[in-house]
Amino acid sequence: MMIRARDRILDAFAELLSLEGERHATLEAVARAAGVSKGGLLYHFPSKDRLVDGLCERLTELAAEDVQRMRSAPEGPARYYIRTSYWAGTPMDRALVGVARLQQAGFAAAQEAAKSVSENWLQALVDGIGDQSAARAVKLVGDGLYYNALFGALEGRHHSAPDDALLAVVDRITGTD
Amino acid sequence: MMIRARDRILDAFAELLSLEGERHATLEAVARAAGVSKGGLLYHFPSKDRLVDGLCERLTELAAEDVQRMRSAPEGPARYYIRTSYWAGTPMDRALVGVARLQQAGFAAAQEAAKSVSENWLQALVDGIGDQSAARAVKLVGDGLYYNALFGALEGRHHSAPDDALLAVVDRITGTD
């Protein structure tokens, strides 16, 4: 069965945003990558702002699922968060980097969505670690990894191997060592 | 004496990029903010790519000076780096966030400049701390702060007060406590 065009369009949008940058994610480029015409795209998303909204909603859903996994992870939320903060080209990676790029381009909806998911991750870390400062430091290390992912995505780099030495440093931050 | 128009233009470009996002930093908006006409701007920077180059060069200069200060800081490079990684609206903050936004919009020159200054900061941390993993973790915390600055700039938030609790965590990472 055919994947719904609406989903293919969001896939293409996230991919162009994360791999080529916001300037290259034009409606025409997205339509072409999704295999539809510009008019076809605009049937599903009547304006670019609505397309942005669509990706923000997808990120919100994917991030909420991730927070659930994080809260119930046997290794603890800190290690889980750091281990999964590497760019691996997953749907959530592309959605997150895509929304970050939209936010930095100046789209208000992306600003709000990025802030919201960021706060949810931080809260899960605070609840799991207990200590505010340690949770914040772990969050910052993860943010740093995402920031580096913003570069890595454009360069086509993948950081597939979770870094054991870094995880050891994280254990020192949380006091688990 | 009148500040050179060329510098005013770069100031305006960095400010619009960091405070309103890349989409709003059009040649017309930059010219208006700098108090010149579009034609006047294009005398100094014949194309948008040259304007981007100009900001990248400014960042490279400011970052090189900062690396010097960092290497000779009495508190050590780690604490210096973290303490100055907060968004405070300084010229270097605006240049750095501005270039980050250009990079994520898809400008290749910004990609190279951001990568270069990032590597120089990391090298200063490695040289100062000794341990590779610890230096990398400190760099990631600083990157995380910059990543948060990408949000804070748009929201007009300033993180003027260096966070003592975070600096204490950094000491634990570097083994200085």
Added chain:
DNA sequence: GTCTATATTGTGATAGAC
């Protein structure tokens, strides 16, 4: 639901006066 064709606007860039 998807297409083609077209309208509208914004953006980067040029030409030439002063």
Added chain:
DNA sequence: GTCTATCACAATATAGAC
């Protein structure tokens, strides 16, 4: 060095056929 006027093109959006 800076301006005004204008250009060419690209990006978003609309209209209407199928």
